[in-house]
Amino acid sequence: MSLAEIRFIQKKLKEKYGNIGVVAGKYVEAGYSVNVKRIKTSKGVIDIVAVKGGEKLAIDVYDRTGIVSPDIIEQVYEKAKQVNAKPVLAIWGRGAKISNEALSKAKELGVKIKRF
16 A cells, blocks of 8 residues: 555544544554444444454554543453454543553553553
8 A cells, every 4th residue: 555545544534533543544554454433342342443464453542531540451451352352552642641550450461552
């Protein structure tokens, strides 16, 4: 895919989905095939599913302010487990702080935390 096609897709994702679209666009730029249909599971809704090669990521976008608790990390893990994917918590903006308990819980469960 050429750079012009990637930028076009990023622009369309941003217009349609807002902050979630920006995060999805970053994964498109990294070479992932992205699905932003907000997949419903019994544990909640997954914002983005990205696939590249044999790797499948379940990405949950956190765009609120405040402290990220261990409960949010557990929710991301449970949702990703429902679709057999690796869990990723994408934090949008600088308003959210991550507690030490949440960091240790993320390390324990294997949840990646990315800030956008």
